[in-house]
Amino acid sequence: MRAQLTYPLRVGGVTLAPAGTPELIKVLNVRAAASGDVYGYVDIFFEPFKLADGSELPLVAPSSRLTVHTTIGHESTVGVEDTVANILFPPHVLYQVFRRGRNIELAKGTQVRARVGALVTVADGKAFIATPPPLPVLSATPAAAFTPIPLMTPAHPHVQGARPAPRPTASPTPMPTSSSA
16 A cells, blocks of 8 residues: 655654655555444554665554544444334344444545654764664573463372272171170
8 A cells, every 4th residue: 555754754853754755554454344343444564664865764553453443432322322222122133233333444645653663863964773673582482480280180109009908808806895784
């Protein structure tokens, strides 16, 4: 998707890119609105911004998923309308189930905000871009913060044989009883 700067990009009083400088935004994923009042969305990614001197400035979208903006007031109003309609006209519930959400539209002139993903300094009219170091790729498994409790503890042989099994005797032995005189 083609885009352009709305305002000039200035750092320290030096214009690095004038308004109207072209930029590319990649569309990564799109989902259309669906039944059940599910709204559609568009996932985006900014390509690095090319400055006049040939260097590239990484841009980051504050939100990479663009959705239809709804307010708390809109949501509560829809909830109240649905509740009243369900009381007065019970089949309204079917309408709610099959009601489609809204799609997002990126019409010409839509502003999509971006942040600079690097530290930019200017010295002698030249921009210096310091990108953050990449995240380290760990090959080792990270240590857990706790020891999980096992779902089953195997029986130990010394616990099983701690009490001997009863053995039958050849003949019963009478036990002495106390007799009262």
